Amino acid sequence: MPDDEGHPSVEEIELGPVLSALADPLRRRVVRELAAEPDGAARTCSSFGLPVSKATVTHHFRALREAGLIRQVDRGNSRMASLRRADIEQRFPGLLDIVAAEPEE
Amino acid sequence: MPDDEGHPSVEEIELGPVLSALADPLRRRVVRELAAEPDGAARTCSSFGLPVSKATVTHHFRALREAGLIRQVDRGNSRMASLRRADIEQRFPGLLDIVAAEPEE
DNA sequence: CGATAGGTACGATCAATCTCGTACCTGCTG
């Protein structure tokens, strides 16, 4: 059962939602940038400079969070997103490498 | 440039279309079943027994073909589909294992 | 030849989703 903020537990991470989330180029870009950071790095949603409105950014981050790809934690004013690297690697070994290796678009 | 039947070459296989194709559970099922066969095995579209109409089956196989996941060759009356195992493995190492490991739904 | 089976093409429908504007909440910061 997902927690209060909509994060699935490791066992609950399923391939369908993960692939659906990664099917979107903007969301792959977020995952790719997070994967390039040191492990555990957290960034605000807005720091990615996605070329869409704030409302759409929220939409994409919800998709990533509910699929289990990122973890979002409140930090005062803003909300920090970090990659669930170990969790994804445990469920789908190699998947992050594939996404991280994609050239920018 | 894709060939006459819509197959992209190895270099043309891109992550976006591949993930979009694999986002559908029916298409993952086809790939999973093909991955379980010996390499090079070819099956007709209808042999998968997908619970949808013929027209929809054609739609799904086109998505798989245009993404570069399967190769379809005419054989007289019917059309045989085979997994482009080596091509996918070359472009996205490990991806097929992830899909093949998914439990049936 | 006629019937049937495997597939495709086209058009329609319905659901999902990407996108946005607006309104709103919450902390900072002057």
Place this chain on the structure above:
DNA sequence: CAGCAGGTACGAGATTGATCGTACCTATCG
């Protein structure tokens, strides 16, 4: 306190995609 910046919630519009029925083509089989 007033303003602003980061985010979310909600509802709307537009687009994509899954599904189907029908018509059609081609090869095989009786």
